[in-house]
Amino acid sequence: MAKVTVSIEYCKGCGLCVQFCDQEIMQLNTEVITQKGYHPAHCVDQESCNACLNCAMMCPDVAITIER
């Protein structure tokens, strides 16, 4: 398990992290609208994160932090 945090300052809701998470635990949060007007990504099941870093590798906005 790892802790995945998405900064809503940086996230532009592009969905690339969602596409590349094999655990299917990244989703765009339609409940939230960022200052720039995007639905930011969030991790919906921290327990299932295997810390593969795929989401962070593919984030063009370097919005994702992954911690042990």
Added chain:
Amino acid sequence: MTAEKNPILFGRTAGLSEKVNNFCPGCLHGIAQRLVAESIDRLGLIGQTVGITPVGCAVIAYEFYSCDMVQAAHGRAPAVATGLKRARPENTIFTYQGDGDLASIGMAETIHAATRGENITVIFINNAIYGMTGGQLAPTSLPGQITQTSPYGRDVKVAGNPIRVCELLSSLDGVALAQRVTVNSPSNVRKAGKAIRKAFEYQNEGLGFTIVEILTTCPTNWGLAPNKALGWLEDNLIPYYPLGVYKDIKAGE
């Protein structure tokens, strides 16, 4: 030293400033920029590096790095880099240029800096289009590619053939490294990072001109969602612009 492991497995590199970049959502410029910033950080070069931004979507990228930056006139980044490197050979100098900037208006500067063997690193962003100005045909646009200025598709009889920059430069004796990578998947992102670090290391060893061409997307002007743009890159750009090392003076060592 404590035996505790760093709890951060991935975070923003110190090579980037804290500013939110100006790229469109899902644009792979953002990944390329992060890799360059991360490479400078990992090699311990933040304090000695000067980057040169182009004219194009990366024009204000001096805002996004934590190293020193200069902004050059359209296409002239390799000329500015030449001056900086000759005056300050102890510094690590890189340019970051799009295909319009590097292969169109700046082709003369590119070829001559390369053939002179200027000891600089060029990061070349090939997205097969002019992004910033609204999606006009670039020298790298594919045959048949629809752009604002080729609404019926690029007709090579009229607009000429695309230029494969790494292949072209690899014939020049001044070039130490010419490698084409992409950042369309996590494994390719890692490989691209390695290529960028290698280019900086070659420069710091004084080996000559290094270029890393990165195939990226322009979701906005390709008219595709970010994930669909990745598919277009895979199906169209990579076959025309094969990934690989086109020149490496250390190959075989």
